[in-house]
Amino acid sequence: MPEKPSVLFVCVHNAGRSQMAAAWLKHLAGDRVEVRSAGSAPTGSVNPAAVEAMSEVGIDMSAATPTVLTVDSVRASDVCITMGCGDVCPVFPGKRYLDWELDDPAGRGVEAVRPIRDEIRKLVEELIEEVAPEAAK
Secondary structure (H helix, E strand, O other), rough: OOOOOOEEEEEOOOOOOOHHHHHHHHHHHHHHOEEEEOOOOOOOOOOHHHHHHHHOOOOOOOOOOEEEOHHHHHHHOOOEEOOOOOOOOOOOOOOOEEEEEOOOOOOOOOOHHHHHHHHHHHHHHHHHHHHHHOHHH
């Protein structure tokens, strides 16, 4: 791994799971990890229930915007993580690819999003231990 590892979170709409994962990683690892998120078919805005669920744990995602997945964003990342949504990243040698099986928060209320948020936090904490152990806690 390079001095500052780079992680890309991908889901179809880049409105819920990938945005929460990116927010958790920024929050927990600070500037020790470069964080990106993107979607193959991004929506116009981030899921309001995801924004609310993250604000409950002190993380403000209100300014986040869905971004389109590009070959360059994959090429620039050390680890590419899809969110169990059938998305496929362009494959480059030397990159690490993971798929996190997560429920889709789309169209669900904040009560349904909270357990997804908490599961993402656990996965992100494990990821930090692997890619930037000095950034953990």
